[in-house]
Amino acid sequence: MDSDRDVLFGIYCPPHPQPLLAPELNNGYKNLRNAYDKLRDRIQSSGADIILIYSTTWPSIVGHQIQAHPEPEWIHVDDDFHYLGSMPYKFNIDSDFAHAYRDAAESRGLHSRTVAYDGFPIDTGSVVALSLLNPDNKIPACIVSSNMYSNRSETMVLGKAARDALSKQGKKAVIVVVASLSNRMFTEHIDPKNDKIHSSKDDEWNKKILEFFKDGRLEDLSQLSRDIHGQIRIQKVAAYKPVWWMAATMGQHNNYQGEILAYEPLHGSGGAVIQLTPSNESVGDKEFDEDDVEYYHGDRNVLDRGNL
Amino acid sequence: MPNKQASKKPIDKGIVAGHNGIESHFISHGKHTYSINAMKILKRLIHITVVATKGMEKGQVVLGCLAPHPPHLVYAENPEQNEPFSEGGWETLRWGYNRLARKLKKIDYDVMVIFTPHWATYIGTHFLGLPKFKSLSVDPIFPNIFRYKYDLTVDVQLAQEMHKSASEAGIITKMMTNPDFRIDYGTITSCHMLNPEWDKPIITISSNRNTHYYSGEVMNEQATALGEACLKAIEKSGKKVVLVSSHSLSHRHFVTESPLPEDMSREHIYNHSQYVWDMKMINxxxxxxxxxxxxxxxxxxxxxxxxxxxxxxxxxxAAMGLPNYPAEIYGYQSVIGTGNAVVAWDPNSQTREIVL
Incomplete structure (x- = not known):
């Protein structure tokens, strides 16, 4: 199998629950919901064997956690938006793939483990994405966490491990990255009718990122990730990682057909639903300024060496 | 397996039998009856109401506790509520906690108010707003060691008073009234270690992430304002309150875990600078x-x-008026590289101790 075609297409979508729980509150939320619905239909007719999710709202500390419970079931409630309602779910998880992904990650030097516990708290972003993109559980799914300390090399290797596992199992995937663009929300409660992007600066950066996506320039976005983190991301974690994982999983190039299905504010943050499909056309590559990484060697123990 | 047709709430399944089918430790009750603890709490609330009608005294904070919440501590204690089994570990912290829990048994208080980092809210400060929560808490980071069945009671009246007082002080607030809401493991760990009998009502306050959104200085200002607002509500309520600040000190984790989490030969602070800073704070x-x-x-x-x-x-x-008396130090130890101290502030000079 051509490894570039292990991934049929990629999706970038926001983690907020409004499109699932309350699309009627705002035309923007409704637009986002319609975009999810459109992608739901495309996924179902794609011939995909698996939906693989990387969620920025599932932080991990001990390495990289991969959901392996075959039928996780719960009623999830969001920490901030609990007043919008509960999210009952029961998902169909591809446990075999979860274990293969763990093995592939470990083969590339990453610390990784599967989780399969009744009542494990699947995060808001994953629940929203799977509930909207795969409502009848027709296609098995898998979810991987976002380690809060990991940076570029570790995240790139995690993406490559996903490709390894897909190739080894001969599975065709739709990959889903759950992340906002700008992630600064309003810190007060607002009337949803008045929702807007938190600032012009955030909006302008979002639109520039969307231009790259539309042109299929995923690797260029990957190279810009640190700048994006500094400009429009709340500093909750070490880096803006979702595009690194997406690029590494989809092949590290700029040859994609991009489609922006929706871009709307979600309590001030930038919520975009995007599809990237591998193609043979390219706008050309930048000169990449960071090394590619195949194997994760862990911390370099710089502090300890400094004491010698 | 359609998602939309999850007809039976899994919350019920989680309580009756966990991952390994272990039956609940909870005493079986009818659907509309209360647990023994709930009855005790109800009697206490009735007592408070009677006292209040006779002429209310000013409420007060009777103890403040810095109570770290690594789930490892509950895991190491092996309570019947927690499904995984351990061979122990982290004794310096646990024994310190045990001693503080014994002190709490001698203190007359009505409610424990916990501020937790693991109910992180970005839109204001939220308060638990329903009288009962009963479910299964699985730690998203360490699910291998923490799968705890909880059954707790909330002092909704005081929570509403704190919410009102904070709102009047200009703080963005919200009551949380969704019955499906799951209590965070920070609240559960700190409360379990301080009061394993769970025979007092609690209030959980979420942590608004001002440090992330703005700066540490803004966090200090906002949290100070919240503490002062909560104190006003406590004084108005006539209740005796234990405050709990649930968190570690230095907080850099190891990103790998030993095969046996309680293997103490592997446990140490992440780096020396963390230790030096922690000691500075404790001193x-x-x-x-x-x-x-x-x-x-x-x-x-x-x-x-x-x-x-x-x-x-x-x-x-802030709620305790920035104490200028010595804190009681009950223990300091690292857990998966983070620095953790069990500390208490006792406003009563007659009962204040030099512990360590």
Whole structure:
């Protein structure tokens, strides 16, 4: 199998629950919901064997956690938006793939483990994405966490491990990255009718990122990730990682057909639903300024060496 | 397996039998009856109401506790509520906690108010707003060691009063009234270690992430305002309250875990600078310099990525009037590389102790 075609297409979508729980509150939320619905239909007719999710709202500390419970079931409630309602779910998880992904990650030097516990708290972003993109559980799914300390090399290797596992199992995937663009929300409660992007600066950066996506320039976005983190991301974690994982999983190039299905504010943050499909056309590559990484060697123990 | 047709709430399944089918430790009750603990709490609330009608005394904070919440501590205690089994571990912290729990048994209090980093809210400060929560808590980070069945009671009246007082002070607030809401493991760990019998009502306050959104300085200001507002509500309520700031000190974790999590030969602080900063803070607590502790909080938090970033310690110290008396130090130990101290502030000089 051509490894570039292990991934049929990629999706970038926001983690907020409004499109699932309350699309009627705002035309923007409704637009986002319609975009999810459109992608739901495309996924179902794609011939995909698996939906693989990387969620920025599932932080991990001990390495990289991969959901392996075959039928996780719960009623999830969001920490901030609990007043919008509960999210009952029961998902169909591809446990075999979860274990293969763990093995592939470990083969590339990453610390990784599967989780399969009744009542494990699947995060808001994953629940929203799977509930909207795969409502009848027709296609098995898998979810991987976002380690809060990991940076570029570790995240790139995690993406490559996903490709390894897909190739080894001969599975065709739709990959889903759950992340906002700008992630600064309003810190007060607002009337949803008045929702807007938190600032012009955030909006302008979002639109520039969307231009790259539309042109299929995923690797260029990957190279810009640190700048994006500094400009429009709340500093909750070490880096803006979702595009690194997406690029590494989809092949590290700029040859994609991009489609922006929706871009709307979600309590001030930038919520975009995007599809990237591998193609043979390219706008050309930048000169990449960071090394590619195949194997994760862990911390370099710089502090300890400094004491010698 | 359609998602939309999850007809039976899995919340029920989680309580009756966990991952390994272990039956609930909870005493079986009818659907509309109360647990023994709930009855005790109800009697206490009735007593408070009777006292209130006779002429209410001013409420007060009777103890403040810095209560770290690594789930490892509950895991190591092997309570029947927690499904995984351990061979122990982290005794320095657990024995310190055990001693503080014994002190709490001798203190007359009505409610425990917990500020937790693991109910992180970005839109204001939220308060638990329903009288009962009963479910299964699985730690998203360490699910292998923490799968705890909880059954707790909330003092909704005081929660509403705190919410009102904070709102009047200009703080963005919200009551949480969704019955499906799951209580965070920080609340559960700290409360279990301080009061394993769960025979007092609690209030959980979320942590608004001002440090992330703005800075450590803004966090200090907001958490101070919240602490002062909560104190007003406590005084108005006539209740005796234990405050709990649930968090570690330095907070850099190892990103790998030993095959046996309780293998103490693997446990140590992440790096020496974290340790030095933690000791600096603990020494200032011991010397009763809490104003100074709060003043250097932004720098300490940045240098050690401390869990004080959530605002809990600042909130508690503001509600206690920035104590200038010595704190009671019950223990310090690392858990998966983070620095953790069990500390208490006793406003009563007659019962205040030098513990360590």
């Amino acid at each position: 200032m607590m011991r010397e009763g310099k809490m104003k100074e502790v709060i003043d250097i909080m932004p720098e300490y938090t940045e240098q050690t990525i401390a869990e004080t970033e959530a605002g809990g310690l600042t909130w508690m110290m």
